[in-house]
Amino acid sequence: MTLTAKPLRPTDGDDLRDVLATHDLVLVEFYTAGCAMCQAMEPVLGTVQRATEVTVAMVNPGDDIGLVETYDVRSVPTLVLFEDGAEVARLADGFQGAESVVEFLDTHTEGVSV
Template identity: 55%
Template sequence: MTDTRTTDAPTPVRLDTAAALDRFVAAHDRALVEFYTAGCSACGAMEPVLGLVTEETGVPVAFVNPRGDPALIEDYDITRVPTLVVFEDGTPTDRLDDGFVGADRVVELLGYTDLL
């Protein structure tokens, strides 16, 4: 298997508002966003997983707490956390809201195979 990691892998970022989220997804052809809430243990456990995913795939990752900007809850139909949303060209294309999942499942959500 070929090593697909890149030394230019983006670092996951935290976003505070819908406007910041809009700028983030507009700046990337493809991005992954975790909607989380403070105190959610499954959400916190996803952080290192998503760090590994961005390192392995190069897909930019952001974390956003929709309670900081409640319009996000309705705009992205957030009913549970963590919710992972894949954006392509600024548009949500896939999502996963099954609680904690491993890196292999997130990589699969992004459409990659045989990375981990």
């Protein structure tokens, strides 16, 4: 499967479910508009997308408020790793650099770096 160079941008819960259904490993950032830490994560996630075999998606639960409950989003940015559509790990500790995110992915998968 060819990976995109930029994170995917699902617009709502249906789009996100489609992403999770069509990719084996997906790192989803839940963010909100106006969140400075979330904005700072965007280039980091682009780097992670290019450096790993994980598909990266960014979704704003404010665009589909049901995402807050469905995915238990309590703060932003929240990174959730899904494998075969199921959550396997979560990172909700604010801004993370690319190295930290890749380390998080490596810890919770069988090694995703290329």
